[in-house]
Every structure is written in structure tokens, then in C-alpha cells.
Amino acid sequence: MQKIGILGGGQLGKMLLQSAANYPVETYLMESDLECPAAHLCHHFVKGDIRNFNDVYDFGKELNAITIEIESVNEEALEKLEAEGVKVYPRPAALKIIKNKILQKQYYKDNQIPTADFVVTKTNNELNNHLSFLPAVHKLGVGGYDGRGVEIIKTAEDLPRAFNEPSVLEKMVVIQKEISQIIAINASGEVALYPPVDMVFDKHLNLLEYQISPADIPEKALWKIEAISLAVVKGLKSPGIFAVELFIDNKDEVYVNETAPRVHNSGHHTIEANYSSQFDMLWRIMLGYPLGNTEHILPAAIVNLIGGDGHSGEARYEGLHEVLQMDNVFVHIYGKKQTRPGRKMGHVTVLSKEKRELEYKANRIKNTLSVKV
Amino acid sequence: MQKIGILGGGQLGKMLLQSAANYPVETYLMESDLECPAAHLCHHFVKGDIRNFNDVYDFGKELNAITIEIESVNEEALEKLEAEGVKVYPRPAALKIIKNKILQKQYYKDNQIPTADFVVTKTNNELNNHLSFLPAVHKLGVGGYDGRGVEIIKTAEDLPRAFNEPSVLEKMVVIQKEISQIIAINASGEVALYPPVDMVFDKHLNLLEYQISPADIPEKALWKIEAISLAVVKGLKSPGIFAVELFIDNKDEVYVNETAPRVHNSGHHTIEANYSSQFDMLWRIMLGYPLGNTEHILPAAIVNLIGGDGHSGEARYEGLHEVLQMDNVFVHIYGKKQTRPGRKMGHVTVLSKEKRELEYKANRIKNTLSVKV
Numbered sequence: 001m002q003k004i005g006i007l008g009g010g011q012l013g014k015m016l017l018q019s020a021a022n023y024p025v026e027t028y029l030m031e032s033d034l035e036c037p038a039a040h041l042c043h044h045f046v047k048g049d050i051r052n053f054n055d056v057y058d059f060g061k062e063l064n065a066i067t068i069e070i071e072s073v074n075e076e077a078l079e080k081l082e083a084e085g086v087k088v089y090p091r092p093a094a095l096k097i098i099k100n101k102i103l104q105k106q107y108y109k110d111n112q113i114p115t116a117d118f119v120v121t122k123t124n125n126e127l128n129n130h131l132s133f134l135p136a137v138h139k140l141g142v143g144g145y146d147g148r149g150v151e152i153i154k155t156a157e158d159l160p161r162a163f164n165e166p167s168v169l170e171k172m173v174v175i176q177k178e179i180s181q182i183i184a185i186n187a188s189g190e191v192a193l194y195p196p197v198d199m200v201f202d203k204h205l206n207l208l209e210y211q212i213s214p215a216d217i218p219e220k221a222l223w224k225i226e227a228i229s230l231a232v233v234k235g236l237k238s239p240g241i242f243a244v245e246l247f248i249d250n251k252d253e254v255y256v257n258e259t260a261p262r263v264h265n266s267g268h269h270t271i272e273a274n275y276s277s278q279f280d281m282l283w284r285i286m287l288g289y290p291l292g293n294t295e296h297i298l299p300a301a302i303v304n305l306i307g308g309d310g311h312s313g314e315a316r317y318e319g320l321h322e323v324l325q326m327d328n329v330f331v332h333i334y335g336k337k338q339t340r341p342g343r344k345m346g347h348v349t350v351l352s353k354e355k356r357e358l359e360y361k362a363n364r365i366k367n368t369l370s371v372k373v
Numbered sequence: 374m375q376k377i378g379i380l381g382g383g384q385l386g387k388m389l390l391q392s393a394a395n396y397p398v399e400t401y402l403m404e405s406d407l408e409c410p411a412a413h414l415c416h417h418f419v420k421g422d423i424r425n426f427n428d429v430y431d432f433g434k435e436l437n438a439i440t441i442e443i444e445s446v447n448e449e450a451l452e453k454l455e456a457e458g459v460k461v462y463p464r465p466a467a468l469k470i471i472k473n474k475i476l477q478k479q480y481y482k483d484n485q486i487p488t489a490d491f492v493v494t495k496t497n498n499e500l501n502n503h504l505s506f507l508p509a510v511h512k513l514g515v516g517g518y519d520g521r522g523v524e525i526i527k528t529a530e531d532l533p534r535a536f537n538e539p540s541v542l543e544k545m546v547v548i549q550k551e552i553s554q555i556i557a558i559n560a561s562g563e564v565a566l567y568p569p570v571d572m573v574f575d576k577h578l579n580l581l582e583y584q585i586s587p588a589d590i591p592e593k594a595l596w597k598i599e600a601i602s603l604a605v606v607k608g609l610k611s612p613g614i615f616a617v618e619l620f621i622d623n624k625d626e627v628y629v630n631e632t633a634p635r636v637h638n639s640g641h642h643t644i645e646a647n648y649s650s651q652f653d654m655l656w657r658i659m660l661g662y663p664l665g666n667t668e669h670i671l672p673a674a675i676v677n678l679i680g681g682d683g684h685s686g687e688a689r690y691e692g693l694h695e696v697l698q699m700d701n702v703f704v705h706i707y708g709k710k711q712t713r714p715g716r717k718m719g720h721v722t723v724l725s726k727e728k729r730e731l732e733y734k735a736n737r738i739k740n741t742l743s744v745k746v
Contacts, residue, residue: 001710018391021414022705024690041394043413275701275724290698297670297724317397325663328648332395337374351648351670 001026002064004286007050009036011334011344012069012263015271017041019279023287030059037334038069053077060086065286067240068262071099072143087187089286090261091238098236098261101168102141108256111235113228115256116247117171124162130169131156141166173255177248179215180266181229184281184291187239192281194274194294196225197266199245210362211266211302212355213273217248224254232259241282243267265304269349272330273300298351301358303365305333307343313373315339317346323369326361328352339371346371374399377659378432378439380423382409384707384717385442385636388644390414392652396660403432410707411442426450433459438659440613441635444472445516460560462659463634464611471609471634474541475514481629484608486601488629489620490544497535504529506544514539546628550621552588553639554602557654557664560612565654567647567667569598570639572618583735584639584675585728586646590621597627605632614655616640638677642722645703646673671724674731676738678706680716686746688712690719696742699734701725712744719744 001024006013009031017038020027029042032049039045048055050070056077060066065087066078078092090098097103108115116137119130127138134156140149140163151161153169178201182194198215201208217225229244236242236259243264245257267278276284276292284292307315314337323329333346348369350361374397379386382404390411393400402415405422412418421428423443429450433439438460439451451465463471470480481488492503500511507529513522513536524534526542551574555567571588574581590598602617609615609632616637618630640651649657649665657665680688687710696702706719721742723734 014394017414018394021387021391021708022703024688024706024708027413040400040416041390041414275703284697289694292697293700295700315397321662324657324665327666327668330395330648333397335394335397 005063005066008069009038013038090240094236094238124164135172137170181244182267192291269300301350301362305346307339312340319368375437381442382411386411463613467609467611497537508545510543552619554617555640565664642673674723674735678719680712685713692741
């Protein structure tokens with residue numbers, strides 16, 4: 001039986017392990033938090049710091065393969081493990097490019113992959129030389145995650161919020177739609193594309209409302225999404241699961257926003273809605289099985305369950321009963337004991353042939369289910 | 374967070390725990406085998422003998438609720454736990470009736486539930502008084518499981534195989550079809566019926582070929598299946614999941630064969646094929662959530678993966694690659710290290726709108742996938 005390890009024990013690790021239980025594989029997990037969502041679902045839990053060289057190296061050296069559920073891992077240890085024959089998903093060279101937003105943007109540019117214009121800045125003062133670039137988005141090169149490390153700089157007045165560390169200043173695109181394209185690629189370079197996902201934002205609050213798959217996409221944008229995403233993934237020369245986030249602008253042009261080299265929040269619906277989920281697919285890739293079928297069984301919507309504003313402490317779920325009474329929904333509570341504002345605490349998937357029903361129920365779930373203390 | 378325990382760590386325990394991970398619940402598992410399929414998927418594993426009073430009582434006394442994945446548990450301990458306020462699914466009084474085939478048959482008779490005629494025998498010699506009853510099935514009162522404890526007595530020549538312990542001698546029914554009806558019932562007595570499952574047997578070998586849901590049932594038998602199954606379950610006065618196995622004879626009459634007071638092999642397809650699976654449903658019942666939707670997303674077939682004849686030792690799966698290449702199949706390998714002839718090692722679910730495709734693929738899987746050493 002192969003021994004495969006996961007760095008990080010959050011909800012992605014948890015859903016990976018729920019899926020691993022269908023296959024003959026011995027699972028290992030490293031995480032510093034003993035009570036993380038995934039801790040109780042592996043064969044072997046190892047307490048350790050995924051950013052620490054020795055912890056990661058010691059964890060990985062007896063394994064056949066290792067994967068990540070978050071980018072902020074010690075990549076030097078992964079490089080050494082790879083050199084010693086442990087298979088790493090994604091490959092450390094790909095992770096290195098993606099982890100650093102400056103290298104990531106440069107990678108798109110070097111490979112002629114359409115992406116918003118950008119300049120690299122080292123200090124916040126430098127932004128004064130790029131006022132013509134505004135409105136723009138300032139992204140910290142290293143360490144940003146889940147909305148942290150990103151600032152919208154609309155006018156010179158916003159400059160005090162700029163980062164005083166190596167960052168990318170990106171021209172703002174007029175967004176018609178945000179799309180996520182999840183791609184699976186195996187060790188032989190075979191690929192499978194999931195139907196693209198429409199990430200529906202609340203335009204006033206700039207908050208993700210829900211996600212719908214398959215996305216409703218102008219025909220002339222669809223082939224671009226697929227072609228661009230494939231170019232991104234193939235250029236990274238690494239097997240694994242990748243989520244390419246893209247913008248479609250008001251002229252139906254397509255730009256890459258950013259790429260995640262792992263299972264992704266925008267693919268959670270694939271657990272119930274697609275023949276092979278993104279989690280199942282990663283195990284197929286790591287275990288050397290054939291790629292799965294990415295087709296939909298039924299179209300789906302995902303609603304994220306986020307820690308409510310002003311609520312920090314032991315989590316309590318309000319409206320769960322009402323949501324569980326709905327006919328075609330699937331509830332995933334991640335089991336984090338503590339909630340805080342903005343924390344990802346769970347998600348709900350809705351299945352239906354009717355897009356109207358997906359939208360209606362997604363909205364109803366958003367208005368019904370909340371996390372409080 | 375509620376603390377809920379499972380007695381038994383086989384594949385049913387495993388699939389229960391895969392499903393539990395979607396809800397806020399702290400899971401406990403008792404099993405004597407540290408390497409059983411479910412051992413690594415719970416919050417708290419307790420090594421113990423589920424047939425031992427003290428082990429079960431000590432395991433259960435701090436829990437909010439407890440359930441079983443096999444009938445051969447210590448029911449006296451469960452009775453004491455119930456008396457002390459622990460919720461038990463199924464209730465010990467129901468378990469007691471079902472565990473003993475003599476009491477189970479008597480229960481059907483007392484409640485006017487159609488079932489094959491029977492007599493109770495205490496010794497094998499007694500069968501000589503019931504030769505007019507042959508051909509018949511002799512079932513051991515206590516301790517039978519998975520085909521053990523059942524003998525077909527066609528003629529007087531088969532009498533040496535009869536049991537010399539309290540048993541039931543059942544008249545053989547001319548079977549047109551074998552059906553499994555899974556029913557969920559919650560603490561308020563609300564019920565939800567899954568579509569009945571057609572258990573397709575190889576008539577020559579008397580081996581389960583595969584299972585198809587929903588079953589193709591003569592119209593005048595369908596209401597009988599539902600009515601009879603409901604009568605069985607309601608009379609047991611216990612919340613939980615029940616699988617009622619029935620025969621339809623060649624006159625479309627319906628008889629109860631036997632009942633399992635737990636999640637069941639004939640309901641594994643519900644993981645992918647129904648909105649709320651039998652495993653999800655049991656958690657809903659135990660956590661006090663509303664009952665789920667038992668409807669099909671798509672019709673399904675289940676193929677059981679059974680340890681091959683003449684193969685005992687470390688399990689090896691032949692044909693897995695080919696099966697994983699099929700578009701609409703879901704593989705579940707239970708992770709038992711050792712195989713032996715007849716051991717349940719996994720199952721494969723097929724989804725399709727077309728019954729022909731379900732049958733075709735179920736047969737192809739049967740002919741492709743095997744467990745060897």
C-alpha cells in the first residue's frame with residue numbers, strides 16, 4: 001500500500017481524506033493544530049510546522065508521495081524530498097513560481113499568457129512613479145492568503161495602504177465575470193478539464209456570493225478560458241490539480257488572475273455534482289490510476305459558510321435545520337471549533353438541472369445559514 | 374458537540390465515518406482489530422470487544438448516542454446504557470428481536486406480517502417430524518452472519534447438515550425477485566423510504582450478482598413492499614435505519630425474508646446515487662436533523678467486490694485500473710489488508726439513466742475486478 005502525506009489539516013485536507021478512504025492508500029497528515037478539521041481522518045497524524053524544513057523533511061522522507069492543501073509550506077524541504085525520489089504534487093518548481101505573486105506574474109508574461117498589466121514594486125514609495133497605472137490592485141509577493149495581502153489602490157489617496165515589501169501592482173480589469181477553471185494533469189501529461197465555474201460576486205460588497213457550475217460563458221470566451229488555462233498548467237510541468245482563476249472583461253477578453261496548485265474552494269461542488277471530484281482526482285493522479293470523468297452528474301451551486309462579523313469564539317450554526325430540510329442540498333461543516341469573522345467554516349452544495357433553482361436556493365441558504373458564537 | 378459512538382469498525386463503520394465528517398459531531402469507535410477499515414476515521418478509537426458487557430458499557434456511558442454496524446453486540450450493555458439516558462440506534466428491544474431469527478420470525482407472525490411458513494426446531498433430529506415442510510431453509514437462531522448459519526434442506530438427504538441448536542425451519546418460497554427496502558425512521562416516528570433495490574442473483578450459483586436501484590417491480594407488488602416494510606419497521610418502535618429484505622413470489626405475493634436494523638450492503642449506492650445516503654440519513658436521525666431526501670439523483674447498480682476463491686492472504690486488486698477507466702463508476706475499496714474467500718473487500722457503484730447500461734457495466738465490472746493474493 002502506498003504511503004501518501006498531506007501538508008496542512010484544514011478543510012481541503014479533510015475532504016481529501018474523506019475521499020482517500022475509497023482507495024487502498026495509507027494516509028499521513030502534518031499540521032501543528034491537533035484539533036484541525038482533518039486530524040482525525042488520517043492513518044498517521046504528525047504534529048509539526050509545515051513551514052519548517054526539518055519538520056517537513058522528516059515527515060516526507062519515508063513516504064511514496066506528498067501533497068499540500070496550502071501553499072505556505074517549506075518548499076526547500078520538498079525540493080530535497082523530490083531529489084531523493086519522493087513524488088511531490090505539485091512539483092516544488094511549480095509551487096515556487098505560484099507561491100510568489102511576482103514570479104507568478106512574470107511566468108504569465110514570459111509564456112505570453114494574457115494577464116492584467118503589472119509592475120513590480122519593492123517599497124510603497126515606488127507607487128508614486130506609477131500613478132498612471134491606477135486604479136490598480138497591490139498584491140504582496142509572498143505571504144498573502146485568503147484576501148490578506150491584497151489592497152485596492154484606486155487613487156493616490158489609497159497609497160498609504162500600499163505594501164512596503166516586494167509586491168505586484170496590477171492594472172484593474174473591468175470585470176464582466178470571474179471564472180475558475182480546475183484542471184487535472186497526471187504524470188504522463190494527460191489532462192482533464194472540469195466545466196468552468198462562475199464565481200458570482202456581490203458587486204456592492206465585493207464579496208463572493210456563490211459559485212455556479214457549469215458557468216454561463218459567452219461562446220467566444222469559452223475556448224479562450226480552456227486554452228489559456230491549459231497553457232498555464234502545461235507550462236508549470238507538474239502533475240496535480242490546478243485551479244486557474246480568470247477574468248472575462250466587458251469585451252469578452254480573458255485574463256488570468258491567479259493560479260492555485262492544489263484542490264480549490266471553487267471545486268467543492270464536484271464531490272456530489274461530478275463523476276470524479278477534484279479530491280478523488282488528486283488521489284487517482286497520486287496513485288497512478290486513470291484520470292476520472294470531470295463531467296457533471298447535475299449542475300451545482302456552492303455557498304460558502306463564513307464566520308459572521310463580530311463573532312469570535314466557539315462556533316454555533318444558525319439555520320442548519322432549515323437548510324437540511326431543503327431537498328437537494330449537501331451540507332459540509334468543517335468542524336472548526338472556533339469561529340472568527342471571515343473564517344471558512346463550511347460550505348453547502350445545491351444540485352439542480354435548473355439554473356434558476358440553483359440561484360434561488362443559493363440565495364436562500366446565504367440568508368438562512370450563519371455561524372455565530 | 375454531540376459525542377456519538379459506533380460499535381464495530383468494518384466497512385459500514387467506515388462509510389458512516391466518511392459521512393459523519395460533514396457534520397459537527399465527535400465520533401467514537403469500538404473494535405478489537407486496530408487495523409479495521411474504520412479505525413483511522415474517528416476522533417476516538419477504543420480497542421474493545423463489542424460482545425463484552427463491560428467493554429460496551431464503559432465505551433458508551435459518556436456518549437450522547439451509540440449505534441451499531443453489526444448485530445452481534447452486547448445488547449445487555451446497550452439496555453443499561455439506554456436506561457441511563459444514552460440514545461441507542463436501534464433500540465435494544467428492537468435489536469433483541471432481530472438478532473434472534475426465532476424471535477424475528479415470531480415477531481412477523483405476531484404482527485400479521487407476511488413471511489414464509491416456519492417451525493422452530495431445537496435439535497437436528499426434530500426435522501424428521503417436518504419432512505412435509507421440505508424443501509426448506511434451516512436458519513440458526515443466533516450467531517448466523519453473511520451466509521453462515523443458513524443451510525438449504527431440499528430433501529431428507531440434506532438432514533445431516535441441519536443445526537443441532539435452536540433454529541428456524543422455513544418453507545422455501547419460489548422466488549421471482551429479491552428486494553431490499555431501506556427505511557429511515559426518526560425519533561418522532563417520521564419515516565422516509567428509499568426506492569426499493571433489486572437484488573439480482575445468479576440462479577445457478579445462488580450468488581448475488583449485483584443490485585439495481587430503483588427496482589423494476591410489478592405494480593401490484595410495489596405498494597405491498599412499502600406497506601409490509603413500514604409495518605415491520607413501525608412495529609419495532611425504534612428510530613434508525615432498517616433494511617427489510619423481501620421476496621416476491623411467482624404470484625406477485627410479497628414476503629419478508631429478514632430485517633437488518635442498521636445501514637446495509639444493499640444501500641451503498643445511495644452514497645452517490647441519492648440526495649441523502651443511508652449513512653448521511655443515520656447521522657441526521659442521531660443528530661436530530663430533519664430526514665433527508667431519499668430520491669435518486671440517477672439510478673444505480675452496486676457490484677460487490679468479494680475475496681476470490683482459493684485466495685487467502687494480503688489483498689491485491691486485479692482489474693482496478695480498467696474499472697477506474699469507466700466513465701460513471703465509483704470505486705470503494707474497504708482497505709482490509711487480508712483477503713479470504715467470500716470476504717467483502719469493496720464495492721463499485723455505477724450511475725446511469727439507462728438500465729441496460731447499469732446491467733452491462735455491472736457485468737463488466739464483475740468480470741474485470743477481482744481480489745487475489
